[in-house]
Amino acid sequence: MDFSRVELTGDGQAFLDEIRTFLDKNVTDEVRRRDRETGDNFDEGVHLAMGEAGYLEREYRKADEGGFSRVESRLWALERRRSHVPWVTWGTTILVSHSVEAYGSPELCEEVMPGVFSGHVRMCLGYTEPEGGSDIATCKTRAVRDGNEWVINGSKMFTTGAHNCRYVFLITNTDPNAEKKHKSLTMFLVPLDTPGIEIQGLRTVDGDRTNIVYYNEVRIPDRYRLGEVNGGWAVLRGPLDAEHGVVAADADGLDDIAILQHQGMFMGTAVDKVATIVERPGADGRRRIDDESVAHRLGKAVARIEVALSTSNMYGRVAIAQTMRDVAPELMDILGPASVLPVETDGAIDDGASEYLYRWAPLCGIYGGTLEVFRNMIGQYMLGLGRPVYAPVKS
Structure with missing residues (x-):
């Protein structure tokens, strides 16, 4: 596996500077605060701004159709995560739009698709x-x-x-x-x-x-x-495979290697915050990381996160979701009682990162199908173990 750093060309760096300026301007602290309050994971102002700037259509289209180049697409995805863009409604819109173009009548495509790219149709x-x-x-x-x-x-x-x-x-x-x-x-x-x-x-x-x-x-x-x-199952298969994360990645290495990478990167940010906190001397001059049990538990959490983020395909989906469930309570326990306080609460030791991870983890094992369903799919379709049988065993 190649962990070398990618050096951007002049055009690549210019694109990165452009989208960082755009996102920093539009995805403000107020946008993120409002999104936490509503729980929508969507902000119409940001979405329409992305449409007006042409980013929605460029993300949707292939490079030879006027879309982002492969490097631009990767930079766009990473920068959206860095800025915490409320994104879920655009994700579902992309999935459905491909089916509309593939299976809808020309009249329906004409009704729907222009508004998708402007941001007005979700x-x-x-x-x-x-x-x-x-x-x-x-x-x-x-x-x-x-x-x-x-x-x-x-x-x-x-x-x-x-x-x-x-x-x-x-x-x-x-x-x-x-x-x-x-x-x-x-x-x-x-x-x-x-x-x-x-x-x-x-x-x-x-x-x-x-x-x-x-x-x-x-x-x-x-x-x-x-x-x-x-014949709806044929229409549904493409969006369902994409949501399940079983679509093959391109060989250039610029795709996420597994779905739920957004959630996984949040988990990585949370553990980084915990690591920073335990390295600071307390009022007595001692550092928590010097306690061998803390060092062992934190190191184990970091190792599990790295493995999960490096696991591909459907295996990676299961690994990330399960790791979130296992690591979140461990991080909270390392930090102590102040870790139960949510974001923007006085006294929240890590600004609520591990507490939110703890509440988010169960949902990540349900999105698009439960962990149990995906483990059965892995067993049946990837390991050849046959269909699971839930009927009582006859004596």
Whole structure:
């Protein structure tokens, strides 16, 4: 593995200077404070500014289509993390937009895509249902054809960003009698201002806002259908693979080697803060790091984080999420009682970094599917261990 430092060319350095200036101007402390309060992980002012500057379309497009070069794309991703850009709604919009271009009619693309690049059109994922868990193919939300329209009834959980989006990428059941559940699914791009849609906010333990969305006799024209009737699984596979982190990385090494690197880098920042604190002499002149147990536990945490951040593909997703769960309480224990105080609280020893990591870690093992689901996928598809069996063992 090559850990050498990349030397930027003149153009590369100029681009880095440009985006740092842009992000420092637009992603202010007030933006970050407001994002913590709302839990939206989205800021419309920042998003529209990125659209106006052309960054949204350049991030979306390939280099030969006018998008970022590979180095520019990597710099953009790293600098967004450094600035803590509220980003999740743009991430879901990118996933859905590719499916719109691939499976939507020319009229639908013309309606949707220009607003995506300006920042005015955002899209969210309507997958999980209250009783469905991570197995989204068990979809119960029904879409019934009525002439050139569809009538949709049901509900979806964890539709993050719905209150800030114009469309939802909705998985529905259009053939409840199908022999195979994957053959009963049809995808729609549903305008969220359609009568019959109700969005209710939910706050998670880490402070983020997500939503439950109810669909009651929602009528949409057939032109909002993506792909074939009962062929929704083919439409869904691309976005689902990207969300799961099983899309192959380019050989140039400029991609994240695994999904959840954003969360993993936050974990690295938190442990760096702890390391800085334990190296400082206390009121008695002693340093915590000189205690062998503290040095051992901190060193073990650092090693686990480095391994997790260096693990690729789906393995890396599991490694990062599990490491966050294991390391966060260890860091808090090293720092002591003041570590339970959240960010911007008087007396918070590390400005709430480890406390937030502790609350965030369980969610990172649920995003896009639970850790248990991904471990089963690794066992079945990557290690060839066969399908898991949950039925009681017959004696």
